Amino acid sequence: MKKLLALLVSLSTVIGPCYTASAATNNAIEETNLGGVRVEGTITYANAPDQPIPLAKNPIFLYINGSIYSADVIIENDRTLVPLRFISERLGAQVAWDDATRKVTITDGDNTIELIIGDSNPKLNGKTIPIDAAPKIYNDYTYVPLRFIAEALGCKVDWFDGTAAYNGAGPEPDVPHYPIGDRQVMISRYSADLVPLKPQEALDILKQQLIIAYGRRFGVAFSPLDTMPNSTDEQETYRYYIPHISVVYENDRFYAIHFVWTFFVDKYTGTVFLFYGGSPATFYLFNPYTPGGMIGFVG
Numbered sequence: 394m395k396k397l398l399a400l401l402v403s404l405s406t407v408i409g410p411c412y413t414a415s416a417a418t419n420n421a422i423e424e425t426n427l428g429g430v431r432v433e434g435t436i437t438y439a440n441a442p443d444q445p446i447p448l449a450k451n452p453i454f455l456y457i458n459g460s461i462y463s464a465d466v467i468i469e470n471d472r473t474l475v476p477l478r479f480i481s482e483r484l485g486a487q488v489a490w491d492d493a494t495r496k497v498t499i500t501d502g503d504n505t506i507e508l509i510i511g512d513s514n515p516k517l518n519g520k521t522i523p524i525d526a527a528p529k530i531y532n533d534y535t536y537v538p539l540r541f542i543a544e545a546l547g548c549k550v551d552w553f554d555g556t557a558a559y560n561g562a563g564p565e566p567d568v569p570h571y572p573i574g575d576r577q578v579m580i581s582r583y584s585a586d587l588v589p590l591k592p593q594e595a596l597d598i599l600k601q602q603l604i605i606a607y608g609r610r611f612g613v614a615f616s617p618l619d620t621m622p623n624s625t626d627e628q629e630t631y632r633y634y635i636p637h638i639s640v641v642y643e644n645d646r647f648y649a650i651h652f653v654w655t656f657f658v659d660k661y662t663g664t665v666f667l668f669y670g671g672s673p674a675t676f677y678l679f680n681p682y683t684p685g686g687m688i689g690f691v692g
Contacts, residue, residue: 421584421586421587422458422587422662423458424662425459425460425461426438426440427459427657427666427676428666428677429675429676430461430573431675432573432574432673433674434447435447435448436448436461451575452576453467453468453574453576454571454573454574454578456578456579456644456645457480458581458582458583458646459646462483465531465532472526472538473538473552474526474531474536475536475538475539476535477497477508477536477542478497479534480546484501486501486502487499494509495509496509497535499545499546504517504518504545506545506546508535510530511527511528513526513527513528517544522544524537524538524540524541525538526538539552539578543580547582548581548582549645550578550579551577551578551644552578552579553569553574553579565641566642567642569645570642571647581645583661589661590648592643592648595640595648595650595660595663596648596658598663598665600635600636602665603638603681606681606683607632609681609683617632617635617636619633634652638650638651639651643660646659646660647659647660648660654668654669655670656668656679657676664678667679
């Protein structure tokens with residue numbers, strides 16, 4: 394296991410030029426913060442490896458445009474409440490607080506959202522949007538129902554409550570989710586100018602990287618096999634699996650593709666991540682130029 398983890402960690406070390414997506418992908422969108430994220434009772438970000446953030450017991454993970462955050466999501470009276478300022482600012486909106494009136498004003502492009510703590514009748518451009526739970530203060534943040542975020546900020550919202558299959562008792566569920574977190578809130582809002590990769594384009598990006606890694610691993614040029622070999626030989630098995638990879642499921646930001654481990658291809662940038670579901674659960678920025686190639690750690 395120690396050898397396996399050491400080899401996995403080496404995947405995040407840049408040894409040669411990282412393969413990038415085709416010119417068809419977008420460069421006008423920020424990369425997610427998943428590269429190097431580790432979760433095991435705490436969440437540790439690659440840019441702050443010495444500052445792990447403790448997580449609540451059985452937390453609800455918050456994903457915004459594909460990035461994972463440690464902000465609290467709470468369930469109260471069967472309603473999901475989320476931090477308004479935290480989410481708004483990460484979507485590019487501006488938030489102002491009036492302490493005297495306990496009023497929050499959000500400027501989001503041409504839209505203005507106004508709400509008062511304790512008042513279940515916030516306004517969008519002067520029009521009332523009744524909500525079934527009044528805004529409240531929790532840990533110094535204003536919390537509102539998740540549905541309000543979708544309506545006021547024009548977001549897509551997905552909820553994943555975890556399943557027995559997801560927790561290891563069966564196949565991966567094909568509904569939108571991320572591999573970290575049994576319960577998840579996924580909030581996304583992407584510019585209409587951004588054109589996502591098609592599934593086949595994402596598969597082609599990963600295949601090219603796997604072929605590079607295969608050469609690094611075995612020291613020979615890759616050649617595909619059309620039928621599964623009657624053998625457990627690693628090299629021959631990979632010759633079959635690489636051209637036969639497929640998308641297992643997708644969420645707002647990634648295509649999930651299984652090849653020994655699960656890879657995630659960013660729909661908007663073409664960046665490839667490798668997910669390790671052991672301890673700690675970790676996303677690695679995939680680099681096929683690592684010594685031994687990407688598959689050096691397998692077995």
